[in-house]
Amino acid sequence: MPPDYPDIMRRAPFEAYVLSLPATTLVRQWRDDSVAKIGGRIFCLLDKDPGEVWLKVSDLAYPLLTELEGIRPAPYFARAGWVAISAESPLTEDEIKAYIARAHRLVAARLTRKIQRSLGLETLFDGAAF
Numbered sequence: 846m847p848p849d850y851p852d853i854m855r856r857a858p859f860e861a862y863v864l865s866l867p868a869t870t871l872v873r874q875w876r877d878d879s880v881a882k883i884g885g886r887i888f889c890l891l892d893k894d895p896g897e898v899w900l901k902v903s904d905l906a907y908p909l910l911t912e913l914e915g916i917r918p919a920p921y922f923a924r925a926g927w928v929a930i931s932a933e934s935p936l937t938e939d940e941i942k943a944y945i946a947r948a949h950r951l952v953a954a955r956l957t958r959k960i961q962r963s964l965g966l967e968t969l970f971d972g973a974a975f
């Protein structure tokens with residue numbers, strides 16, 4: 846039986862959600878994947894429609910998430926702390942959205958202050974640790 850994909854794993858809802866995050870741009874790359882970027886850096890993508898959500902996670906979350914069924918190290922991106930979340934994962938749509946928002950913050954926090962300022966993100970961080 847094919848998996849029941851949450852809306853966030855479908856192109857239109859995925860793209861609408863990532864574009865709601867500050868300073869996000871969206872491109873179609875590789876095999877027509879929906880790739881979300883901030884400051885030119887990728888923070889998540891939708892691999893196929895419907896498909897897996899690939900995203901950057903924290904060093905603490907990576908080993909915990911990859912122990913769950915339906916979540917694996919993301920091909921090509923795993924060494925940078927990325928996971929691929931499939932429809933078989935136990936995560937709810939709201940939890941996946943929270944991980945996407947966290948990926949956005951993780952990648953944005955690594956941008957230079959100059960780029961953060963140019964994107965209007967200085968108030969997003971304001972010296973806070975993420």
